[in-house]
Amino acid sequence: xxxxxxxxxxxxxxxxxxxxxxxxxxxxxxxxxxxxxxxxxxxxxxxxxxxxxxxxxxxxxxxxxxxxxxxxxxxxxxxxxxxxxxxxxxxxxxxxxxxxxxxxxxxxxxxxxxxxxxxxxxxxxxxxxxxxxxxxxxxxxxxxxxxxxxxxxxxxxxxxxxxxxxxxxxxxxxxxxxxxxxxxxxxxxxxxxxxxxxxxxxxxxxxxxxxxxxx
Numbered sequence: 001x002x003x004x005x006x007x008x009x010x011x012x013x014x015x016x017x018x019x020x021x022x023x024x025x026x027x028x029x030x031x032x033x034x035x036x037x038x039x040x041x042x043x044x045x046x047x048x049x050x051x052x053x054x055x056x057x058x059x060x061x062x063x064x065x066x067x068x069x070x071x072x073x074x075x076x077x078x079x080x081x082x083x084x085x086x087x088x089x090x091x092x093x094x095x096x097x098x099x100x101x102x103x104x105x106x107x108x109x110x111x112x113x114x115x116x117x118x119x120x121x122x123x124x125x126x127x128x129x130x131x132x133x134x135x136x137x138x139x140x141x142x143x144x145x146x147x148x149x150x151x152x153x154x155x156x157x158x159x160x161x162x163x164x165x166x167x168x169x170x171x172x173x174x175x176x177x178x179x180x181x182x183x184x185x186x187x188x189x190x191x192x193x194x195x196x197x198x199x200x201x202x203x204x205x206x207x208x209x210x211x212x213x214x215x
Contacts, residue, residue, distance in 0.1 A: 050084035052180035053209040057096040060209035065173030072168035077191030081162040083184030090214035098175040104138040108170035112147040115160040119184040122199040162193035183207040
């Protein structure tokens, strides 16, 4: 009980520092100490801005994947970008995509970015670099990988999720969606998401599977 109460007091002190609240009241329920009357905001969970792969991005084509390839490997620098347009202004939190390390190059991963652009003109400039969460397993194991970031997305504006492979000898796969033939889908063989690149329009082909979540 003493340990629980000590933790409660520490948490109370932190709440005072953050909010300056004065009407807090300690309580005990079932022997567990706590505090009520804190002046805080509700913490809302991330919600989907776009998804073509179901809950947790768990529904996609497990038998087909596009190359995301290093410049010296099979697929020679192939880089992919798929577009989405939020229906409200939000803060991007993370993207989910199913990936596998097709060539099993140790330590290889994906460099992912959010790019500005238009559906008909393709990607243009960098909006944000994203951070890969965890490792990408070797083929044939697939994993839905989370790419983190925090940046404002404006209602009605088209953005692109781009994946490229910085390791020249590695090839990753970005698995296909089951039935998305309409999302803006562009690619190039420059081995990068940013810089002076010539993007080619593949819209109408099956888009890669992806989910965008925001706050």
